[in-house]
Amino acid sequence: MNRYLLPLGIFAVIAVFLAIGLGLDPREVPSPLINKPAPAFSLPQLHQPAQTFARDDMKGKVWLLNVWASWCVACREEHPVLVELARSRAVPIVGLNYKDERADGLRWLAQFGDPYQLSAFDRDGRIGIDYGVYGVPETFLIDKNGIIRYKRIGVVTPEILRDKILPLVRELNGNA
Amino acid sequence: MRNFLLLACVALFTMFTLRTLVTPYARAAEPAATESALDKRVTALAQDLRCLVCQNQTIADSQAPLAIDLKNQVREKIAQGLSDDQIIDYMVQRYGDFVLYRPPVKAATLGLWFGPAALLILGLVVLFRYLARRRREQSADAPLTDAEHRRAQTLLGTTDRTTDKEST
Numbered sequence: 001m002n003r004y005l006l007p008l009g010i011f012a013v014i015a016v017f018l019a020i021g022l023g024l025d026p027r028e029v030p031s032p033l034i035n036k037p038a039p040a041f042s043l044p045q046l047h048q049p050a051q052t053f054a055r056d057d058m059k060g061k062v063w064l065l066n067v068w069a070s071w072c073v074a075c076r077e078e079h080p081v082l083v084e085l086a087r088s089r090a091v092p093i094v095g096l097n098y099k100d101e102r103a104d105g106l107r108w109l110a111q112f113g114d115p116y117q118l119s120a121f122d123r124d125g126r127i128g129i130d131y132g133v134y135g136v137p138e139t140f141l142i143d144k145n146g147i148i149r150y151k152r153i154g155v156v157t158p159e160i161l162r163d164k165i166l167p168l169v170r171e172l173n174g175n176a
Numbered sequence: 177m178r179n180f181l182l183l184a185c186v187a188l189f190t191m192f193t194l195r196t197l198v199t200p201y202a203r204a205a206e207p208a209a210t211e212s213a214l215d216k217r218v219t220a221l222a223q224d225l226r227c228l229v230c231q232n233q234t235i236a237d238s239q240a241p242l243a244i245d246l247k248n249q250v251r252e253k254i255a256q257g258l259s260d261d262q263i264i265d266y267m268v269q270r271y272g273d274f275v276l277y278r279p280p281v282k283a284a285t286l287g288l289w290f291g292p293a294a295l296l297i298l299g300l301v302v303l304f305r306y307l308a309r310r311r312r313e314q315s316a317d318a319p320l321t322d323a324e325h326r327r328a329q330t331l332l333g334t335t336d337r338t339t340d341k342e343s344t
Contacts, residue, residue, distance in 0.1 A: 032272040099241070125245050132270040134228035134242055 031132055031151045038065070038142045039130035046097050046105055046119035053094070053120045055146060062172045064093045064165070065140040066116070066156075067128060069100045070108035072136040078155040079112050085161060086115035091141075091169045095119030098128045098136055141165060143172045218251050221260060225250075225267055226277050234277055 033039075042054040066082060068075045086093055095116035097105045102121060109119070122128055131140065134153075141150040150168055152160060222236035227243040235243040235250075246267070253263045267275045279285045320328065 030272055030274070032269060125242075129245060129249060129270060132272070134271070 031148075031153075033132055033140075033148045034151060036148060038140065038146050038148050039127070041120070041127045041130065043096075043120040043122055043127060046095070046102065046109075046121045049102070049121070053118055058092070058094065058142065059146060060144050062091060062141070062143055062169055064091055065096055065131075065142060066093055067096045067098050067131070067133050067136050067138040067140075068119075069098045069136050070104040071100065072098075074155050075137045076112065078137050078157075079115070081156055081158055081161060082115040083113045090166060092117045096127065096131075097121050098133065099123070099125040139165075141168055141172075214251065214254060217254055217260070218247060221250050221254075221263055222247050224264070224277050226275050228271060228275065 038055055040055045042052050045051045045053050068079075082093060085091070093116050095118070097119045099122065102123075105119065105121070109116075120127070125133075131138070137155060139152040139156050140148050143149050149172060150164065152165070156165070219236055223234050225235045225246065227233045227235045227238035227240055227246075229240040229242050230238050233243075235246045249266075250263055253266060258266070264276070273279060273285075279288060281289050
């Protein structure tokens with residue numbers, strides 16, 4: 001009996017570890033920016049190159065910063081969710097048009113709809129690096145004091161919006 | 177005398193041409209040398225930084241757009257006079273410890289750093305204890321117990337009277 005117990009025990013331990021491993025997404029890198037101030041930036045806007053948008057323009061508001069690009073395929077999947085969210089006016093969304101061509105970005109918004117209050121134009125991806133962006137789309141929830149409260153790497157699904165982002169938005173709006 | 181003048185002219189001419197030929201190279205060689213030193217530093221740093229798009233590669237190996245951006249960023253920071261540690265910190269601030277190809281030793285990574293060695297030591301201890309026990313058991317010339325004796329006899333087919341009695 002003892003003979004079988006040991007291999008069985010080892011198997012059980014390995015199985016538990018593998019089961020946990022299956023549930024983890026290795027692509028999801030824990031961001032060191034959570035609960036830290038959002039990096040300051042000032043960028044020209046996508047629609048009006050002459051005007052700039054700065055992080056501090058949103059001070060006092062809870063807002064979403066959504067990193068997108070016309071070349072990003074997953075952004076198309078996410079886009080209807082954002083358009084819907086913008087319609088509900090639950091939280092202002094600012095776009096960060098990441099490493100894109102201005103004309104491409106504008107055409108993309110014209111084609112799929114524009115959920116953004118405005119889009120900042122990060123031509124060379126410098127601000128993206130400051131925000132630790134490595135997989136577009138990425139979405140940051142920033143509170144009234146400019147602190148990053150939540151980060152989503154990859155597509156914002158209706159489930160994530162409902163279960164994570166919107167409750168947090170309500171909480172942040174209520175507490176401050 | 178004429179020959180001497182001619183020779184002098186030729187000598188002067190060659191000197192000038194040589195100088196004009198050589199000096200641009202001499203000047204060009206200088207930035208090239210510092211650039212290669214810079215390149216070396218960039219490469220050395222890039223080999224310690226993980227590409228977050230293709231996660232099993234360093235940014236030195238990767239040609240992903242983000243890796244190229246990060247390499248440019250490293251180069252820029254070096255040009256700004258930052259030390260290697262400052263540049264590593266800069267990357268960790270943005271991408272977390274994950275960006276380091278060599279994870280730092282801290283509470284969360286103790287298992288990662290020392291787990292294999294601990295397992296090896298544990299394995300060796302178990303192995304030696306097992307071997308010691310086996311050696312002790314084998315070397316002991318313990319006489320067979322009754323049960324062992326009977327079993328040996330049945331296996332050998334040489335049943336004696338005592339076992340006959342018991343089996344009947």
